[in-house]
Amino acid sequence: MRRRPTMRDVALRAGVSFKTVSRVVNAEAAVSPAVVARVEEAISDLGYRRDDRARRLRQAGTHTGVIGFVLADVSNPFFSAILRGIEEVASAGDFVVVAGSTDGDPERQARVLDAFISRRVDGLVVVPARGADAQLHAEVERRYPLVFMDLEPSFEGGDLVRSDHRGGARLAVEHLIAHGHRDIAFFGDDPRVFSAAERVAGYTEALTAAGIDVEPRRVVHDHLPASGWRERLHEGLAAERPTALFTAQNFVTAGAVRALHDLGLEREIALVGFDDVEFADVVRPGISVVPQHPLELGRRAAELLLGRISGSQSPPERVVLTSAVVARGSGEIPPRRRRAR
Amino acid sequence: MRRRPTMRDVALRAGVSFKTVSRVVNAEAAVSPAVVARVEEAISDLGYRRDDRARRLRQAGTHTGVIGFVLADVSNPFFSAILRGIEEVASAGDFVVVAGSTDGDPERQARVLDAFISRRVDGLVVVPARGADAQLHAEVERRYPLVFMDLEPSFEGGDLVRSDHRGGARLAVEHLIAHGHRDIAFFGDDPRVFSAAERVAGYTEALTAAGIDVEPRRVVHDHLPASGWRERLHEGLAAERPTALFTAQNFVTAGAVRALHDLGLEREIALVGFDDVEFADVVRPGISVVPQHPLELGRRAAELLLGRISGSQSPPERVVLTSAVVARGSGEIPPRRRRAR
DNA sequence: CTGAAAGCGCTTACAG
């Protein structure tokens, strides 16, 4: 690639000092129209673009106009919708967004954070990986603009935007109970992940409030790739089937729906999922879920972050979005069999 | 936020010159172990991170270790999967990825490109918006590392990675013809979008090769938001229904499947879509598609781009990925009614 | 209205 032209190159071609070019580029007053015209022509001839790095290095010393989004996996529609929400607000404020996937792995998170911070992003939205909080804690301590997304870190402080995992789970399970179920299985992520812990807590609360014992064998936690849940559900449904399922994450729901269809049980066993899935309304029966609002999560996080970047010193904020059950069929199937106890 | 510490701050605390700090940070030899230890302690006390902008400004003059992905919409699973593929290859090469959505709008594309280029991204993967090629052409001319994705620009030159839109469409329609259909409708994006034009061309080729006339009323182009296609299909299916549909984009397929189910026609009218959709295997009948390979598209583009960034001068490359029909049911429905002609 | 000097936080030669 040809070297990008600098202000000096433009100045040379226009026959002015490079400071004059700077004035034209920044639309400062006090430049004669004739000079402006000459400089602008040189700029367009050379395809000059101001180097923002150098500019900001001198100017603010620290602002780059870039914010980072550290997440588990951009190809998960939940996260890519959040990214879109962040991007909307960011671009309106003249920021761009770098995104980095960690797959929830502490080491990958550390690498992504290093890469972002050494490039001096002005702030971060972070879905924290489990067991990798030390570095994040240090950044929060130094008041680096940082908004946690979806999951809570293991320490206090810092802004946070997430769904009400526990409340949503509770609503989902209450919905199943209201349709007559008492034998409801939980399938979800590793409980060391904050949201998974909260969702199983909501499940437990709903059962307990209804006077139903929580049976350990009905609570299945696992940490699997998106494609692994279908088979995991086959195992889970091999014997002594529950009358209903609460699937605590979008990939789990997707796997469960596939497994139920594989087994021809989609009209026998009720299902409510946490987080919406594509085509939930087309599959028969439709999939009842407690949806999240990822675009809104992204927007709120970006707004908070931009506020911090521009210097807001208010106490840490916590934004927790709630939502209600969307009934589409699968969650309204009554229990087909009664068990002893 | 507290000001981030600089090498000078570290040097002051460790009682050395800031050049020595630079040596430690860059793990250059020739520093006594005692000094290294002192500097490292100061670094960790202050939470120092080298400022990569300043470093690269001095070093290469131009490299930032950031590449940009300019696309239509990150929340479209097709694009977010491409992003994931780009990210994989990029992070292995120590690059981070900024992503910017344009919604295919030339003005938004110009804004995103300006934002990226002024921040001196080292290269770009671009899904070009229609009618906004001038700036991209100039960048290609100056040999700025640039890989086009999914859509071709209106000019020659530049690297390119995309699916074989025409060939895939042809396979899809041939599949329907092979199952006895002669009255096949096309639903797709604005034909001024490259991929839409190619896909309708493939549709036309398949019909023509089979000796079937292309009827203009059977070719519906529209530029709609994701949610608009369901209703649009209702219109398209209001009267004189075709026996089969070729839906030329994932959102169109999603809308068509919903419309067919709304009308109870999902087992009457055959459907093959271009690009895969979530739950295509769970919906009944399953949705037959010609899938794309977005992760692979992303990886290939990033590999090409990183090659250019590191100086490859080989002629522009064109990577065109093909794929075959995945039969899941909807595309194998025979024609139910015969029409005159 | 225009320009020469200093400095943002680093690295690259050069000295000692």
Place this chain on the structure above:
DNA sequence: CTGAAAGCGCTTACAG
């Protein structure tokens, strides 16, 4: 083994 000077591409005060 350690440091003082110059410079990356800009902007910020100061002059004229």
